[in-house]
Amino acid sequence: MRVLVVGGGGREHALAWAIARSPRCEALFCAPGNAGTAALGENLAISDGDIEGLVRAALERRVDLVVVGPEAPLASGLVDALQDAGVRAFGPTAAAARIESSKWFAKEVMTAAGAPQGGGELFESARAAHKWIEMLGTDALPVVKADGLAAGKGVVVPATIDEAHAAIEELIGISGRLVLEDRLGGREISAMAIVAGGVVSPLPLSCDYKRIGEGDSGRNTGGMGVYSPPGFVADAAGLFRAIHEPVVAEMAARGAPFAGCLYGGVMVEGDAARVFEFNCRFGDPEAQALLPLLDGDLLAALAGESSEPLAFRQEASVAVVMASGGYPGSYATGARISGLDDVDDDVVVFHAGTALDEEGAVVTAGGRVLAVAATASSIAEARERAYANVARIHFEGAYWRRDIALRELSG
Numbered sequence: 197m198r199v200l201v202v203g204g205g206g207r208e209h210a211l212a213w214a215i216a217r218s219p220r221c222e223a224l225f226c227a228p229g230n231a232g233t234a235a236l237g238e239n240l241a242i243s244d245g246d247i248e249g250l251v252r253a254a255l256e257r258r259v260d261l262v263v264v265g266p267e268a269p270l271a272s273g274l275v276d277a278l279q280d281a282g283v284r285a286f287g288p289t290a291a292a293a294r295i296e297s298s299k300w301f302a303k304e305v306m307t308a309a310g311a312p313q314g315g316g317e318l319f320e321s322a323r324a325a326h327k328w329i330e331m332l333g334t335d336a337l338p339v340v341k342a343d344g345l346a347a348g349k350g351v352v353v354p355a356t357i358d359e360a361h362a363a364i365e366e367l368i369g370i371s372g373r374l375v376l377e378d379r380l381g382g383r384e385i386s387a388m389a390i391v392a393g394g395v396v397s398p399l400p401l402s403c404d405y406k407r408i409g410e411g412d413s414g415r416n417t418g419g420m421g422v423y424s425p426p427g428f429v430a431d432a433a434g435l436f437r438a439i440h441e442p443v444v445a446e447m448a449a450r451g452a453p454f455a456g457c458l459y460g461g462v463m464v465e466g467d468a469a470r471v472f473e474f475n476c477r478f479g480d481p482e483a484q485a486l487l488p489l490l491d492g493d494l495l496a497a498l499a500g501e502s503s504e505p506l507a508f509r510q511e512a513s514v515a516v517v518m519a520s521g522g523y524p525g526s527y528a529t530g531a532r533i534s535g536l537d538d539v540d541d542d543v544v545v546f547h548a549g550t551a552l553d554e555e556g557a558v559v560t561a562g563g564r565v566l567a568v569a570a571t572a573s574s575i576a577e578a579r580e581r582a583y584a585n586v587a588r589i590h591f592e593g594a595y596w597r598r599d600i601a602l603r604e605l606s607g
């Protein structure tokens with residue numbers, strides 16, 4: 197099979213890495229890719245938003261399967277355009293991608309599917325939302341969500357009623373619609389499943405760290421680290437049966453069948469697991485932590501050519517993101533990265549914001565630069581190995597959180 201991976205982050209390097217290991221993979225292209233994917237296949241200088249350019253490249257290179265990493269091209273209809281051109285793709289159509297791009301659509305689907313979630317209301321004016329907040333009062337402050345893609349800036353969990361009112365004013369502009377959702381208690385997990393060829397294939401559960409600072413302080417980022425599996429979920433298989441399977445069935449019944457990675461953001465409180473959002477693609481950096489646990493053929497699963505769920509080793513995994521100092525604010529690029537060849541054989545370093553300079557050396561080219569992923573029989577050991585290998589990699593201004601997976605060890 198000739199495969200094109202769309203995107204250029206750590207998730208796409210991890211997908212390319214796992215696809216390249218498949219015996220079915222004959223040729224691999226990445227658009228635009230990064231220095232990591234350049235070592236696995238051919239990088240094409242096409243941005244992930246250039247739908248026409250991507251379709252043309254897929255046809256010219258006789259690509260059999262396009263695997264789309266990021267959400268924006270999915271919401272803008274890349275998969276629809278590929279299908280119209282007769283090219284097979286892993287990822288949802290724009291209609292199915294609404295499960296991520298509209299929080300309210302996701303709630304309607306979950307209601308119809310009977311999937312567990314928090315209560316919520318849709319508002320089409322700021323005035324009505326303000327009135328609702330006043331009516332609920334300080335004891336039941338809801339979470340304020342813009343009903344549209346906002347690159348991680350569309351949700352506020354207010355601490356005071358004034359913050360709730362301010363969030364309404366700030367977020368109403370994104371799409372003119374707001375969802376006010378009951379605040380859920382508990383601990384957050386990522387529950388991803390590959391949906392292709394009628395098979396719902398769960399990945400191991402994981403927990404990601406979104407804030408830049410230790411102890412979950414400071415600004416939101418694309419993700420600073422992940423561990424798997426969370427010890428506090430008793431029945432992972434039951435969770436996919438209660439959430440992903442009925443939601444996939446409901447999407448098909450609505451005439452918007454979902455194919456791609458269905459990623460549930462789930463709050464777990466005791467035995468209760470409630471969805472607070474869906475994403476329609478692999479998590480980043482969740483993919484970097486979970487794909488090293490693969491024990492099957494990812495490409496066969498993505499192509500819908502496997503009738504069995506994909507197998508994963510039942511081990512622990514920890515991935516630590518190394519970022520450019522200053523991220524998620526402004527940061528420098530072009531710093532040489534050393535030590536990439538000094539990591540242990542079974543530790544994987546996935547590239548995100550990296551590029552090759554004129555001399556072919558790997559340099560920094562983004563905010564999140566690398567993810568160092570280690571697997572082991574326990575989270576403690578995986579964590580220790582990930583950090584031991586992070587310490588061998590150097591670039592000017594490198595920053596990483598020291599506390600990834602720590603809360604799982606302290607209980």
Ligand SMILES: Nc1ncnc2c1ncn2[C@@H]1O[C@H](COP(=O)(O)OP(=O)(O)O)[C@@H](O)[C@H]1O
Binds near residue numbers: 314
């Ligand atoms: N109903 C909720 N109750 C409590 N926390 C929530 C709720 N919804 C979202 N959150 C918190 O806000 C964060 C961002 O919300 P999410 O819906 O995932 O938005 P985004 O589109 O920005 O990913 C979540 O990771 C979670 O920590």
Ligand SMILES: [Mg+2]
Binds near residue numbers: 461473
């Ligand atoms: Mg989210």
